[in-house]
Amino acid sequence: MFPQSTLTEPEIYGVLSNPRRRETLAALWDAETTYTLRALSERLATAESGLDPAPRALRESVYNALHQTHLPKMDALGLVAYDGDRKTVTALPASRRLTPYMDVVTRAGITWGEYYRALGLVGLFATTTTLADVPLLGAVDPLIPATVFLGLFAVSTAYQLTGGRVRWWLTRALRR
Structure with missing residues (x-):
């Protein structure tokens, strides 16, 4: 067949x-x-x-x-x-x-979808609080949390797309 x-x-x-x-x-x-x-x-x-x-x-x-x-x-x-x-x-x-x-579950026990939603919400909250001049956070430039969370999205996406192969490669390279 x-x-x-x-x-x-x-x-x-x-x-x-x-x-x-x-x-x-x-x-x-x-x-x-x-x-x-x-x-x-x-x-x-x-x-x-x-x-x-x-x-x-x-x-x-x-x-x-x-x-x-x-x-x-x-x-x-x-x-x-x-x-x-x-x-x-x-x-x-x-x-x-x-x-x-298939909704893949991370090692932390949450799905990637849940992880990205949480990361997005926390990033949005951090950025908007800096824009709203909330005490202590209002002194931070809004580009800082926006850049940090976009960087986290990029690193997380790269990790997810490679399926952890980078970790496998590093482990293998360190054994030599």
């Missing part, structure tokens, strides 16, 4: 309706490499249980569900390349089309 080139909205929501499929995509995007089924199931089981290592029964349950249901479904839709014989899985470029449908 040839993978579909475009997914319909019901297919997209069908894939993303399951937490294990969402976590699978997030793990594959994060790693940007081929996962073994065993390693992927252990990662998902750890995330589900909050224990490292996750209980054996949960790891086996996740392994079986991925192998029998989730990965074949995503493979048929052209989102991942799943080799059931070798038990390897890789995200395909088409899977990135689902990114707008």
